[in-house]
Amino acid sequence: MEELIYIVEDDEGLRELYEGAFEGVYKTMLFENGKDFFCQFEKNRPDLIILDIMLPDMDGYTILTKIREVDEKIPVLIVSAKSDEISAVKGLNKGADDYIAKPFSVLELIARIKTNIRRANLYVKSQRGFVIDNNVYKIFFEGRDLGLTLKEFKLLKMLIAHTGVTVEREELFREVWGESFMGETRTLDIHISQLRDKITECGGGDVIVTVRGIGYRFEAQ
Amino acid sequence: MEELIYIVEDDEGLRELYEGAFEGVYKTMLFENGKDFFCQFEKNRPDLIILDIMLPDMDGYTILTKIREVDEKIPVLIVSAKSDEISAVKGLNKGADDYIAKPFSVLELIARIKTNIRRANLYVKSQRGFVIDNNVYKIFFEGRDLGLTLKEFKLLKMLIAHTGVTVEREELFREVWGESFMGETRTLDIHISQLRDKITECGGGDVIVTVRGIGYRFEAQ
DNA sequence: AGGTGAATGTAATGTTTATGTAAGGTGCTA
């Protein structure tokens, strides 16, 4: 689980509120302005973005527009002190996924985050640079298509779904190849080997760890 | 355009408000209770559902849960008089896509509807030069009639309806040929091949992508 | 330490399967 959220907020009080509220629930990164945010955003995409409308360098709408130019799917939640409806309409029309007015309740904020991530994850899941797109049966690392075959796709998807947990060889077999677990064969190893090659080609590190005698584990640094 | 919205609302005042607000913008159907709603919902699904929490027969949460059992994608917007945050959290946790408290502003309501439909449509529409005319059973690319046969029409329509999403061979069979999925036959491939020919003849690109082992996908670049 | 065997890595090769498509057949409709 442990989704990654980027928060663009300059108000010190709110920054602390966010940090407290998300402690242990979501992994967060805070940015004071649009410039810092985009610097990081280009490197690694989060699962959701919380955007304050009033910021020192560029206003939230500008940031939102720029985000939508490169990613029309990522959930963006707008936060604003202006509780008038004009702000809400403007933000939503520009492609925000949700809007919440200050002062807001932490409970509702979390519920809204949950909903927006749930919705986005129906189609696409991501895990530290790896993005699984179930619509097109592809997995990307930092935007690059790994070019996986069906078996490879299922295998890596399975491993990523259990990030940090070792998955037994037999379980992998059952899930990827079907019920018929065919005794002794090296097929699984070969596919893992292929996967590693393809991940390396796309600049990924040693994310598939061998657990001798047990199986394999996906490890995001 | 002209999206279809189902509204479940028993309060007469609000019913009139909705009808006025959506006049000419969206096509609407109003239901007084959950039973009527489901009767219609089973026959034809709308683009979005507006759900009042307080209803005579079953409450909105029950309806929401039942909707989510059969369709986890359709956007559901909850409306409630209870402006306390507990309602919002409850609704969103049960799988609502959005929440709006009475009394609400019509402007914001429409903005939220727009956002929710936009989001849902990200994965469903966007035809890129392809126009489907259901009245005459024809599909045009950049104004040119592709000259499709009925099966080809249904097939391409189905693929376009799921733009960006891979549709499984079996699903295509069920939808285009009917329930009788006839084991092993090459008919589907031949029709796809025909479709590709006709699209190419009319200047269309490689819009039908093969997903080996799964099915086909319509892709608008 | 160093040796040993089992488990795993992987290159190369062989096999299977899914799909593309041409050509011709069948049966309906006008």
Add this chain to the structure above:
DNA sequence: TAGCACCTTACATAAACATTACATTCACCT
């Protein structure tokens, strides 16, 4: 009976997958 839509057959092809064979690594034993 001509024309059309649709299906089947048949073969070609390429991708995916499995197997073999040998190399390497690691855990464990002495």
